[in-house]
Amino acid sequence: xxxxxxxxxxxxxxxxxxxxxxxxxxxxxxxxxxxxxxxxxxxxxxxxxxxxxxxxxxxxxxxxxxxxxxxxx
Amino acid sequence: xxxxxxxxxxxxxxxxxxxxxxxxxxxxxxxxxxxxxxxxxxxxxxxxxxxxxxxxxxxxxxxxxxxxxxxxxxxxxxxxxxxxxxxxxxxxxxxxxxxxxxxxxxxxxxxxxxxxxxxxxxxxxxxxxxxxxxxxxxxxxxxxxxxxxxxxxxxxxxxxxxxxxxxxxxxxxxxxxxxxxxxxxxxxxxxxxxxxxxxxxxxxxxxxxxxxxxxxxxxxxxxxxxxxxxxxxxxxxxxxxxxxxxxxxxxxxxxxxxxxxxxxxxxxxxxxxxxxxxxxxxxxxxxxxxxxxxxxxxxxxxxxxxxxxxxxxxxxxxxxxxxxxxxxxxxxxxxxxxxxxxxxxxxxxxxxxxxxxxxxxxxxxxxxxxxxxxxxxxxxxxxxxxxxxxxxxxxxxxxxxxxxxxxxxxxxxxxxxxxxxxxxxxxxxxxxxxx
Numbered sequence: 001x002x003x004x005x006x007x008x009x010x011x012x013x014x015x016x017x018x019x020x021x022x023x024x025x026x027x028x029x030x031x032x033x034x035x036x037x038x039x040x041x042x043x044x045x046x047x048x049x050x051x052x053x054x055x056x057x058x059x060x061x062x063x064x065x066x067x068x069x070x071x072x073x
Numbered sequence: 074x075x076x077x078x079x080x081x082x083x084x085x086x087x088x089x090x091x092x093x094x095x096x097x098x099x100x101x102x103x104x105x106x107x108x109x110x111x112x113x114x115x116x117x118x119x120x121x122x123x124x125x126x127x128x129x130x131x132x133x134x135x136x137x138x139x140x141x142x143x144x145x146x147x148x149x150x151x152x153x154x155x156x157x158x159x160x161x162x163x164x165x166x167x168x169x170x171x172x173x174x175x176x177x178x179x180x181x182x183x184x185x186x187x188x189x190x191x192x193x194x195x196x197x198x199x200x201x202x203x204x205x206x207x208x209x210x211x212x213x214x215x216x217x218x219x220x221x222x223x224x225x226x227x228x229x230x231x232x233x234x235x236x237x238x239x240x241x242x243x244x245x246x247x248x249x250x251x252x253x254x255x256x257x258x259x260x261x262x263x264x265x266x267x268x269x270x271x272x273x274x275x276x277x278x279x280x281x282x283x284x285x286x287x288x289x290x291x292x293x294x295x296x297x298x299x300x301x302x303x304x305x306x307x308x309x310x311x312x313x314x315x316x317x318x319x320x321x322x323x324x325x326x327x328x329x330x331x332x333x334x335x336x337x338x339x340x341x342x343x344x345x346x347x348x349x350x351x352x353x354x355x356x357x358x359x360x361x362x363x364x365x366x367x368x369x370x371x372x373x374x375x376x377x378x379x380x381x382x383x384x385x386x387x388x389x390x391x392x393x394x395x396x397x398x399x400x401x402x403x404x405x406x407x408x409x410x411x412x413x414x415x416x417x418x419x420x421x422x423x424x425x426x427x428x429x430x431x432x433x434x435x436x437x438x439x440x441x442x443x444x445x446x447x448x449x450x451x452x453x454x455x456x457x458x459x460x461x462x463x464x465x466x467x468x469x470x471x472x473x474x475x476x477x478x479x480x481x482x483x484x485x486x487x488x489x490x491x492x493x494x495x496x497x498x499x500x501x502x503x504x505x506x507x508x
Contacts, residue, residue: 023243028300036376036400036408037369039295039305042467044113044134044505047148052119052501056475058418058443059392061309062365062382065232065251065289070197070221 109138115505122498125189126156141207148201150221157189159495161322161440162350163427163488164188165334170347174321175261176276179344187495190321192260197223211238219253227256234291243297251289258282259320266354267434270323272345278352285315301371311361318355324440325350329429332486351428353439361386376400390444392418407458412471414451420444426483426493442495447477453501465507473499 024032031037040046046063054060055070113134120127130152137145162169162182170181173192182188199221208214212235219230234249257263262279271278293307326335326349339345367380382394396414403409421444423437453471460466477494484493 022299023240023297024300026241029297031301031371032297032303034371037303037371039303039367039369041400042113042505044115044132044148045467045469045503047150048115048117048130048132048503052473053416056443056473056497057392057416057449058386058388058390058421059361059363059382059384059394059416061289061291061311061361062307062363062384062394063367063380064307065249065291065309070199070223070226070228 111136111138111507113505113507115503118500118502120500121156123189124157124191125497126154126158126499129153142213143206144204146201146203146205146217148199148203150197150199152195152197152199154195154197157191158321159442160188160190161324161353161442162188163325163327163332163334163440164492165325165348168347169334170345171323171350172270172273172344172346173261174259176271176273176279177261179273179346181347189495195223195225197221199228208235211242212236225258225260229254230287232289245293245295247291247293247295249289249291249293251287251291253287253289254284255287255315256282256284257316257320263316263320264352266318267351267438269326270346270350270352272339272343274343275345283316283320285313285317287314288312303369305365305367307363307365309361309363309365311363312358313360314358317357317359318353319439319441320352322353322439322441323350324353324425324438325427326430327427327485327488329431330486332427332484332488335430349430351434351438353441354437355423355439356388356437359386359388374402388444389422390418390420392416407456410455410457410469412451412453412455412469415448416450417448418446420446420480420483424483426479426488427485429485440493442475442477442497445477445494446480447475447494449473449475449497451501462508465505467503467505467507469501469503469505471501473497473501 035041050060115132117130117132130150132150134146134148160171164185164187167184168181169188170179171188172179174190180191199219201217201219203215203217205213205215215234217232219228221228230251230253232249232251234247236245236247238245262276262281263283265278265280268278289309289311291307291309293305295303295305297303327333328335334348337346337349361384363382363384365380365382370377378398380396384392394414394416398410398412400408400410421439423435423439424444425438425440427440428434428438451471451473453469455467455469457465457467475497477490477496479490479493484490
């Protein structure tokens, strides 16, 4: 747990520091507001893929919670 | 989205729902608000070659958006699973007979074929519910519930997430927590770890139902990079404890020199295994760490979506996942989206091809291919378009291929990687409709 936590804190601090200068004004969000620019464009397809790969590989999650809830792994 | 459409299927459905509930959907003010139901539906077919797993799945996700950015989601999935799955035993130049997991019957695998257990048949029903709402001006909270049921498996989960916007809403930090409890009640009972597969009717090595608890923590950062790009970084920790073994997986017991399965004679007059097989054994805890990054870039109307995940756990499995999609508009209302995914993992530290007959038994051993060393490629394409009525249709077709690479030091005698690892080839076909 500990190495993970330290790495996390460093990443978050670096992220926040680096992010302060990034971004756009509210009136420049036309492109980002489009459906296809959302991080998850199709939640059902994303969930289906997570379930397939959870069943067939030793890794899961990353994008969100680790998935699961089946006897397939 | 369908806010401005005067009439569509979701409005009709919502009106019908309200009629059933006895409310007055026909009034104009309410009708405007009622159109914020969205239904995501999908039919999925997943099929592996050589009569292995086939899954037909029906999915529905209903989203109701309320004023003030509050939303409710309700999901339902029904899976029908059939086919055979590798048992973990090693293929041999002679036929092998196994007792079924139920302990009621036997089945025989011909010479030179990877042993598959064909008793795999199940229906899975899964449901989810989620609620999201703002908390103050800059925070969003969401809570959710999940449950699923199969013949031998039940899952219950709860999750909660909080997100806060910074930097003129260009930066979002989020933290989430999920807990789950799963109950496993295997057909024929839970086998004692590493015990020998016994004759038909002999359930002396079987115990009762088992369970596991899973805790997931996810913290994330989402950042608007420019007018055309957004990036997400997540760290996740997952801790599972309890019964993590697959009760249906076995290992071949082999001669330490030749690698051939050790023969066995069933009790006279009773059917039973032709060779020695032992049920697998996994540790009762597993901690996983993942780092996930996703970059989404608009390229003059085309959208590039690239992601990478690194996972490492205390079973000594490391994995890398690369995923790329490019959404390419075709005319005003259609698009093509090619997709390539590459995955590779190292084997668990207790992964074995087989158990040597003379050696003392290890504490943990599994020859489940999913804990082995392999890489996998997914390649496919999706076609999507918007109908005249303003609803979204998507059709995707993908192939998924796994190729194993068993470490040489795990092979015994005449065994080769090709004898041991059951390479996988599957087709994924999906039709989705949003209204």
